[in-house]
Amino acid sequence: MIKDLIIKNRSCRRFHQEIPVDRNTLRELVDLARLSPSAGNLQPLKYILTCEPEKNALIFPHLAWAGYLKDWPGPSEEERPSAYIIILGDTEITKSFGCDHGIAAQSILLGAREKGLAGCIIGLIQREQLRKALAISARYEILLVVALGKPKEAVVLETINSAGDIKYWRDTDGTHHVPKRSLDELIVS
Numbered sequence: 001m002i003k004d005l006i007i008k009n010r011s012c013r014r015f016h017q018e019i020p021v022d023r024n025t026l027r028e029l030v031d032l033a034r035l036s037p038s039a040g041n042l043q044p045l046k047y048i049l050t051c052e053p054e055k056n057a058l059i060f061p062h063l064a065w066a067g068y069l070k071d072w073p074g075p076s077e078e079e080r081p082s083a084y085i086i087i088l089g090d091t092e093i094t095k096s097f098g099c100d101h102g103i104a105a106q107s108i109l110l111g112a113r114e115k116g117l118a119g120c121i122i123g124l125i126q127r128e129q130l131r132k133a134l135a136i137s138a139r140y141e142i143l144l145v146v147a148l149g150k151p152k153e154a155v156v157l158e159t160i161n162s163a164g165d166i167k168y169w170r171d172t173d174g175t176h177h178v179p180k181r182s183l184d185e186l187i188v189s
């Protein structure tokens, strides 16, 4: 079960933007993050939820999409995410967020996948521009953005080729291919 869900949980960058994701769904996803591990159990993460087209439009320009796909500028107007969860670090709790936000993001994505949605963690963010666009207080560090929506692309996993190239790529049908290293390559001893 968990392996099937993890295999299905591929980063998705093209969505049916016309299909909304409601705020209650986003709250349920954040609840999964809330129940996830946190270093020292500090639970310093806070979240901004957005599923309104006007607010989504303020976020999109500050995100970078699929850096390896050099000839693809990111999702077109009608294929953009229907919702975002912005993961913040509350600096009044701690200044160091460790890997809490990565764990939270994965919980959110797995929950989204189980609901028939898909998403992408975005770490390459124009943070100061996004802070300004949403008037995010200096109290919060912007850690990650999770883009979410109804998936509009097929993504397949493949074994890395003999050249060891880890770059994802898209074929002529638009299917997105993600090379993964073999299990034996990962296990040191």
Ligand SMILES: Cc1cc2nc3c(=O)[nH]c(=O)nc-3n(C[C@H](O)[C@H](O)[C@H](O)COP(=O)(O)O)c2cc1C
Binding pocket: 009, 010, 011, 012, 013, 064, 065, 066, 067, 102, 120, 121, 122, 123, 124, 125, 155, 168, 178
């Ligand atoms: C911390 C982190 C930051 C990421 N940042 C971006 C990003 O800025 N833009 C993007 O398109 N994808 C981003 N991704 C998605 C990765 O490109 C993706 O996980 C990788 O290509 C493997 O594909 P998979 O998620 O389907 O296994 C990020 C993933 C992680 C874990």
